[in-house]
Amino acid sequence: MVRACFAPLGMVVVCAVGLLPSVSYGIPLGDCAWNYRTNGDDRFHDNDSWVRPWESGSPVPPWPSASENGTGRWLGGHSYSFGWGYTDRISVTWGSNGQVYVNADRDRQWRAWTYVYVDAGKDITFSGGGDCVPKIFLDGAFDSPMGFGQTIYLGPGWHRIDYTGYNQNSGFSFSSGSLDVKVIDSQATPEPITIALLATAGLLVLPRTTRQGRE
Numbered sequence: 001m002v003r004a005c006f007a008p009l010g011m012v013v014v015c016a017v018g019l020l021p022s023v024s025y026g027i028p029l030g031d032c033a034w035n036y037r038t039n040g041d042d043r044f045h046d047n048d049s050w051v052r053p054w055e056s057g058s059p060v061p062p063w064p065s066a067s068e069n070g071t072g073r074w075l076g077g078h079s080y081s082f083g084w085g086y087t088d089r090i091s092v093t094w095g096s097n098g099q100v101y102v103n104a105d106r107d108r109q110w111r112a113w114t115y116v117y118v119d120a121g122k123d124i125t126f127s128g129g130g131d132c133v134p135k136i137f138l139d140g141a142f143d144s145p146m147g148f149g150q151t152i153y154l155g156p157g158w159h160r161i162d163y164t165g166y167n168q169n170s171g172f173s174f175s176s177g178s179l180d181v182k183v184i185d186s187q188a189t190p191e192p193i194t195i196a197l198l199a200t201a202g203l204l205v206l207p208r209t210t211r212q213g214r215e
Contacts, residue, residue, distance in 0.1 A: 037110070048076060137162040
């Protein structure tokens with residue numbers, strides 16, 4: 001049973017009795033949005049490198065970290081640093097179930113990150129890809145890039161997911177599949193138990209962005 005108690009300033013306080021209701025993994029809670037940054041440096045012609053989200057260092061839990069590093073770095077075949085921001089001729093958007101879509105001209109780099117929550121350990125399939133050397137980074141392990149098309153185990157709790165990609169010689173598109181998790185939130189701010197109770201009680205309509213980005 002869920003009971004709503006109203007506090008001053010319109011704040012809703014939820015009092016719960018009994019077990020947390022089950023929330024379907026097919027409909028993620030949270031804002032289902034991604035943070036993103038882009039860059040337009042033209043440094044080389046081949047695509048033999050991969051993009052590290054931060055030039056150095058890595059975020060550490062609790063998520064999210066207090067600040068974001070504004071510089072990325074190519075590693076592998078080349079080693080160049082560049083500044084993250086928002087540039088033209090690239091669009092980064094997302095879907096309501098954790099999908100990410102990128103369309104860009106050549107000489108464009110991008111990164112996107114969000115936070116996901118699972119209440120029990122499970123395998124998550126990261127499907128998708130594109131002509132942009134796309135990489136996955138789990139929980140700030142920025143020196144351990146992973147490719148798309150594989151299944152990764154997530155333990156219970158919050159996790160940070162980062163994607164990166166680039167193409168230095170042609171335009172490209174990228175798309176990733178949905179994420180079968182309980183919560184997707186760009187700031188990892190909602191407490192999963194609280195938002196589950198509110199949603200189940202019909203007291204909360206969670207914002208859900210289906211398309212957003214800069215052209």
